[in-house]
Amino acid sequence: QVHVMESGGGLVQPGGSLRLSCAISGRIFNPINGVEWYRQAPGKQREVVAVFFRPGATNYADSVKGRFTVSGDIAKKTVDLQMNNLGPQDTAVYYCKAVGTWGQGTQVTVSS
Numbered sequence: 001q002v003h004v005m006e007s008g009g010g011l012v013q014p015g016g017s018l019r020l021s022c023a024i025s026g027r028i029f030n031p032i033n034g035v036e037w038y039r040q041a042p043g044k045q046r047e048v049v050a051v052f053f054r055p056g057a058t059n060y061a062d063s064v065k066g067r068f069t070v071s072g073d074i075a076k077k078t079v080d081l082q083m084n085n086l087g088p089q090d091t092a093v094y095y096c097k098a099v100g101t102w103g104q105g106t107q108v109t110v111s112s
Helices: none
Strands: 002-007 010-012 018-026 035-040 047-054 057-060 068-073 078-083 092-098 106-110
Touching (some): 002 092, 018 035, 018 092, 018 106, 035 068, 035 078, 047 068, 047 078, 057 068
Parallel strands (some): 010 106
Antiparallel strands (some): 002 018, 018 078, 035 047, 035 092, 092 106
C-alpha cells in the first residue's frame, strides 16, 4: 500500500512564503513517473498546481508560474513545493498525488 503525506501548511500573510513537502512511502511496485500538487479552495474544484517529473522537467498552472517552484528527488520519494509571494487567492487545501494515491492534504491560509 502506498502512502502519501503532505506537510508544511499553515497561516501566512500576503506576500509571504511557505514550503510544502510531499513524502511517499509504502510498497511501490510501479515507477513514480511524476508527482502532482493540487489545491482545492472552498467551493471550487480541485485544480493542478504543479507537476514534477525530474529536475528541469516540471509544469505549472498559469496562476502560480513565477511564484511557485516544485523540486524533489523521486529516488528519495520526496517532492517539495516552494510557494512565494502568496496571496489570498492561494488559500486552499493542498494535496500531493503520486502513483495514483492522494495525500490527506494540508491547509494553506493566506490572510492578514
